[in-house]
Amino acid sequence: MSLSFKEALSVALIEKKLLTRARLDEALAIQKEAGGDLRDILVRQGFIDSDNLVALASQELGIPLINLSRFKMDPDVIKLIPRDIAAKYHLIPLSRLEEVLTVVIEDPLNLFVLDQITILSSFKIIPVIAAAQEVRAAIDNYYPESAYEELEKIAAGVSSTKVEVLD
DSSP: OOOOHHHHHHHHHHHTTSSOHHHHHHHHHHHHHHOOOHHHHHHHTTSSOHHHHHHHHHHHHTOOBOOGGGOOOOHHHHTTSOHHHHHHHTEEEEEEETTEEEEEESOTTOHHHHHHHHHHHOSEEEEEBOOHHHHHHHHHHHSOOOHHHHHHHHHHHHHTOOOOOOO
């Protein structure tokens, strides 16, 4: 049985002495209580630097690491994956070469997601990894919010506004 991304990363962090078992257990306890992504918790708690975490994941998994801030995404490639799918699975299409679509993804070992993207896009998917915050920023940057989402935000703001009637 193969390890999940979380398990593989946890083992590598301890083996490379970048994280103690006690700190990992503390982060896992936080995750169990509050939920959230283990990588985010490790970084937020200051247990490991985000760049070191992503570099280790890339090295251990043999999946290329990229810095998304150095890329200008092609809008035609972005359109190959809908925004809701990109946001749900924390991924963004990077490039297309014939029938191969390179996708930047936070969890490159999630075979379910990779299979879903293959079915959705009809492309062979090649995953690469980037820092979680870079992927999320790229999604926000390259996928404009729909008019419906904007109207929902405006309506929420209006419904929470108090109106005072003066005599």
